[in-house]
Structure formats: C-alpha cells, structure tokens
Amino acid sequence: MTDAAELRRRTQELLAAYPPGDTDRLDFLGARFDAGLAWVHYPEGLGGLGAPRRLQAVVDAELAAAGAPDNDPRRIGIGLGMAAPTILGFGTEEQKRRFLRPLWVGEEVWCQLFSEPGAGSDLAALGTRAVRTDGEDGDWVVNGQKVWTSSAHLARWAILIARTDPDVPKHRGITYFICDMTDPGVEVRPLRQITGEAEFNEVFLTDVRIPDAHRLGDVGDGWRVAQTTLMNERVSIGGMRIPREGGMIGPVSKTWRERPELRTHDTHQRLLRLWVESEVARLSGERLRQQLAQGQPGHEGSGMKLGFARLNQEISGLEVELLGEEGLLYEDWTMRRPELVDFTGRDAGYRYLRSKGNSIEGGTSEVLLNIVAERVLGLPSEPRTDKDVAWKDLAR
Numbered sequence: 001m002t003d004a005a006e007l008r009r010r011t012q013e014l015l016a017a018y019p020p021g022d023t024d025r026l027d028f029l030g031a032r033f034d035a036g037l038a039w040v041h042y043p044e045g046l047g048g049l050g051a052p053r054r055l056q057a058v059v060d061a062e063l064a065a066a067g068a069p070d071n072d073p074r075r076i077g078i079g080l081g082m083a084a085p086t087i088l089g090f091g092t093e094e095q096k097r098r099f100l101r102p103l104w105v106g107e108e109v110w111c112q113l114f115s116e117p118g119a120g121s122d123l124a125a126l127g128t129r130a131v132r133t134d135g136e137d138g139d140w141v142v143n144g145q146k147v148w149t150s151s152a153h154l155a156r157w158a159i160l161i162a163r164t165d166p167d168v169p170k171h172r173g174i175t176y177f178i179c180d181m182t183d184p185g186v187e188v189r190p191l192r193q194i195t196g197e198a199e200f201n202e203v204f205l206t207d208v209r210i211p212d213a214h215r216l217g218d219v220g221d222g223w224r225v226a227q228t229t230l231m232n233e234r235v236s237i238g239g240m241r242i243p244r245e246g247g248m249i250g251p252v253s254k255t256w257r258e259r260p261e262l263r264t265h266d267t268h269q270r271l272l273r274l275w276v277e278s279e280v281a282r283l284s285g286e287r288l289r290q291q292l293a294q295g296q297p298g299h300e301g302s303g304m305k306l307g308f309a310r311l312n313q314e315i316s317g318l319e320v321e322l323l324g325e326e327g328l329l330y331e332d333w334t335m336r337r338p339e340l341v342d343f344t345g346r347d348a349g350y351r352y353l354r355s356k357g358n359s360i361e362g363g364t365s366e367v368l369l370n371i372v373a374e375r376v377l378g379l380p381s382e383p384r385t386d387k388d389v390a391w392k393d394l395a396r
Contacts, residue, residue, distance in 0.1 A: 004058045007051065011037060011062040020068040029071055029105045032063075038104045042088065046100050054290070071106045074340040078151060079103040079110035083159050086229045090176070090217045099157070099178070111155035112233075113146040113179060113203060114226070118396065120148070121367050124170040124223060125394065128205060130162035130177065132212075140164075140177065140215070142208040148361065152188045152201035153337050155181045159229060160210075161222045166392040173391055174222035178214040185209070194353045196333040199341060231301055233362050241289065242282060248312050248351060249278040251344060252319040267322050274315050281307050302363070302371045309358035309365055312343075316352040323348055
C-alpha cells in the first residue's frame, strides 16, 4: 500500500460509509482506525496499512477537506507520541490490539510515570520498586512515588518504569510496565504551578498490582524500552507541525503589527532575530518529520526540543517587555486542572510563566545538551563514577 491514489479512494469510501455530519465522533474515529487510516505506516489491523509514513498527509488532507473530526491530539498527546510507538515496538500482539485502538480514538487517556523526586535529570536512578509475586508467572507489586505527571488526573493508563533488580547497575535493573491508573493503590495529587493551575501531578503507588501481561519488553530491559519513549517524546515536543508564525512567535508578531506605539528600535531588532529563528526551527521540524517518514526518530529530536524551550522563553520575555505595564497583568489565578496546555489562547503573562517549564519537561535542557554533545556531535562522554556500581550501593 504505497499509492496515494489508493489511499484517497479508501478515504472517500470511509467518508461515504460514515458521513462526518451524520456520524457520532467516536464512531467515525473508530471506523477510521479500522480502515487503516489512523496512522497509515502502522501494520494492518493496528490502525494502519503498512504504507510509507509520508502518505499520512494524503489521508489527513482528504479528511480535513470533508470536515471530519480529529482525535483531539493535544489532549491525548502522551498516548499518541509516547505510549503508542513504544507499544508498537515492544508490545505483544495482544497488547497492541488491546491498547492502540482506544488510545488513538481518544477513549483512553495515557500519562507517563517516569520522573521521581530523587530521579529527574538522572532518571536511571529511580527507586520505585516492582517485586514479583508467586514466581516467574506472578504479578508485580509496585511501591513508590512519581512526579511531574501530566494528565494523571485524566488518565486511564500509564507507562511506568520501575526497579526490579537493585543488585545491578542502575541502567540494567529497570523494567517497563503498563499501569492501570484505576488501581486502588494509585493516588494522584495535584501540583500547583506558577501559573496557578495544576496541570502536573505527583502520583503515589502503594501495593499496586500489575499483571505480567502488562510488562513491555524483557525483565531488566526497561531502560532500552524507555529510550524509545524518550526519543519520541522529544520529537513530539520539539517537532510539532505548525504554520508560519504559528506557536509563540504569532501573538508577539500580531501585537507588533497592531500596536505601533509600543515599538522601539531594540525590540524591533530582537523580534526580527526571533522571527527568523522561529522560522528556522519550523523548517527544521519539517525536515525532521521527513526523516521520520523514512524510519525511526534519532537524536535530532533532542536538538529540536532544546531550541523549542529556548525560543519560547525568549519570545515570551520579549512579549511581556513589549507590552510594558500591560505585560504585568495576569488574567486568572484560579486553581484549575486543565486537560491541555494552550499557549496561544491565553495572555502574555501566562505564556511567560508557563514557558519556564519548557526547559524542564521532556528532559531538562542541561541533560539534552549532554545528549547532543555525546550522541550527535560525538564528543567524549562525561566521566561517570557510578556506571558499574549496583543501584543499592549508590550514594543518596
């Protein structure tokens, strides 16, 4: 299935059988998945047709022209961008068929249980424990705490990494699981941010039972599985498709055009520089997506995510400065637990405060600089004295 004309034909058949104006949204999305038009590069029976990834644009254009509903990708971004490619790469056939369809349709929201209070930048130092019961075929009992968990208050499932062997070095004793967020041992507590909202959460796991059938990959091989998740996470954050003047550069450019009384020579020069850098980042994202269409994401996503964080913070700072006293205003400090982050739909104060988290979430900028230096540029690795030390013997 590599022919664009055939994909157009199949898309038109879907639209004829399920007219968007007369079909329930979830029913339409489910039919789209079953027709292999959800993500065409996935295998047949799993929402795809085994077609080249680049042909997804053909399907999307046909559906958009017909006014077909989408699956609200911002709301289910963790599932689409992180859980799905990991399940596809490491899941059993049963896991793929159980989880991918409701994930893509949006019936089940996912979250990510990776970071911990003592294991953020050094994620491999995580201490959440998973202990097996009743021998090799038993369930796993998980105890620990996770933090900075976006959408945990909405999630039905979570991708989770936990330590299953404390007697080996930290990278080798980790196993990857799918965790049921409705388990009575899962407690989600809001973390109120500088914006006033609680978009993030901390999650406490107390004797949470996970069947071995919900393990992804081999026991002790969770770090390798997690690398697939993390690479896809950085691509999904830094390589989002946006139009020219989309994203953070849009509102400040609009203000510049509509409010000439606010302009100064200095802000003009800074805006020009940031506009050009934003366009370079946008085009780099397009190139990254073309590379993805030919294979798997590489470490380019780390560089894109680095640029995304820096640009957002510089642009939002310029916007607040350009607005002067108006930039000090903030629309609403109400404590809310939002379903998604809306940078462009809020005021300048929100953008300024929320962008501070961009250099932390999805991998801190400091860690990503190391990744780019070592894995992209081939520079020598930092000395690591704990590389061959058993996790239980690490200094804490």
